[in-house]
Amino acid sequence: MPKIDIDAIPAKTMTIYPAPFAALTEGRAKRALGNAGGLARFGVNLTRLAPGAISSLKHWHENEDEFVFILEGEATLVENDTETQLSAGEAATFKAGNDVAHQLLNRSACDVVYLEVGSRAEEEHAHYPDHDLDYRRDATGHHFTRKDGTPY
Numbered sequence: 001m002p003k004i005d006i007d008a009i010p011a012k013t014m015t016i017y018p019a020p021f022a023a024l025t026e027g028r029a030k031r032a033l034g035n036a037g038g039l040a041r042f043g044v045n046l047t048r049l050a051p052g053a054i055s056s057l058k059h060w061h062e063n064e065d066e067f068v069f070i071l072e073g074e075a076t077l078v079e080n081d082t083e084t085q086l087s088a089g090e091a092a093t094f095k096a097g098n099d100v101a102h103q104l105l106n107r108s109a110c111d112v113v114y115l116e117v118g119s120r121a122e123e124e125h126a127h128y129p130d131h132d133l134d135y136r137r138d139a140t141g142h143h144f145t146r147k148d149g150t151p152y
Contacts, residue, residue, distance in 0.1 A: 006046065009036050017057070018144045018152035021133060027053025027106075034117075042119050049075065049112040055104035059128050059135075063121035066094040068104065073112035076105040096121075101129050 011029035027050035034044035069091040077084045106112045126135040
């Protein structure tokens with residue numbers, strides 16, 4: 001596999017979250033390194049959070065493991081109601097099926113840059129305890145509903 005030209009990979013700022021949640025991730029930009037390299041079993045993103053930005057809504061996965069490694073800056077890791085500072089050179093992991101909801105916040109005045117790695121389970125169910133949001137992915141695609149099952 002040839003070297004990946006990271007600068008040639010477009011930074012995506014859009015999200016798959018439905019309105020009214022999509023705007024909450026403004027200030028986040030991801031470069032899909034794993035996709036650029038043709039990876040199928042796990043994803044790798046180079047993500048940049050501007051000051052005040054969040055990585056995602058606080059969530060946990062039933063079937064997918066996640067790993068983050070801070071390259072630049074200082075992020076606040078929120079796990080349920082606990083906060084931990086992560087600086088450059090530090091990492092955190094999130095095991096599938098562990099119902100500890102997590103997200104990264106950038107409360108600093110500088111960008112935070114990190115690698116995020118996640119498994120790509122064929123089917124996934126993610127939970128968002130702070131929002132009326134439920135996510136499922138299967139062979140037919142991504143599906144967001146309210147917690148009672150009604151679609152957005």
